[in-house]
C-alpha cells in the first residue's frame with residue numbers, strides 16, 4: 001500500500017539506522033518528507049567518519065548507495081528544512097498517513113512530550129499527535145533516567161508508538177545490518193506497510 005509519510009532523523013546514536021531505513025523505504029511505494037536534525041550529521045561523523053555537512057538528497061542517497069547499493073526508486077523523497085516551521089509538514093491541514101522519528105534523541109522526545117515544537121521535527125510530531133495520526137518514535141539511550149521514562153510514558157499516553165532501538169535476536173542475526181533490519185521491519189509495519197524484510201517468528 002502506498003504511504004505518505006514524514007520521516008524525522010535526529011542526533012541520537014544509531015545514525016546507520018536512519019540510512020538503512022531510507023534504503024529499505026526506497027523500495028516501498030509512496031512519498032516522504034524528510035527532516036534531518038543538524039545533530040544527525042555530527043553523530044554520523046562520530047560513528048562512521050562520514051563528513052556530510054550539507055544535507056541534500058543527493059549527498060544522503062549517495063551515502064546510502066555506497067553502503068547498501070543503489071536504492072530502488074519506488075518511493076519519492078522530498079527534503080525539508082529542519083528550521084522551516086512554515087513547511088507543509090508543520091500543518092495539520094496537509095495529508096499524511098504517519099510519521100516516524102528514527103533515531104529519536106531524548107531531547108527531541110522531551111520536546112515532543114512537552115509540545116515545544118521548536119523545529120520542524122518537533123512541530124510535525126506535535127501536529128501528528130493532535131491530528132491523531134500514527135507517530136512512531138525510535139528512542140536510543142541507556143540507561144534511562146526517570147525523566148526519560150516519564151517523557152516516553154507521556155508520549156505513549158498521548159498516542160505515540162514508542163519503539164526503542166532494541167532489536168530482537170531470535171532471527172539469528174549474522175551481521176549488523178540484520179539487527180538494523182529487525183527494527184526497520186517493525187517500524188515499517190507500524191507505518192502501515194505489509195511488505196516484510198524479516199521473517200515473522202514461527203515457533
Ligand SMILES: Cc1cc2nc3c(=O)[nH]c(=O)nc-3n(C[C@H](O)[C@H](O)[C@H](O)COP(=O)(O)O)c2cc1C
Pocket residue numbers: 009010011012013014037038039040042043046047104105106107108140141
Ligand atoms: C556521538 C553522539 C552520540 C549521541 N548519542 C545520543 C543518544 O544515543 N541518545 C540521545 O538522546 N542523545 C545522544 N546524543 C546527544 C544529542 O545529539 C543531543 O542531545 C542533541 O541536542 C539532540 O538534538 P536533536 O534531537 O535536535 O537532534 C549524542 C550526541 C553525539 C555527538
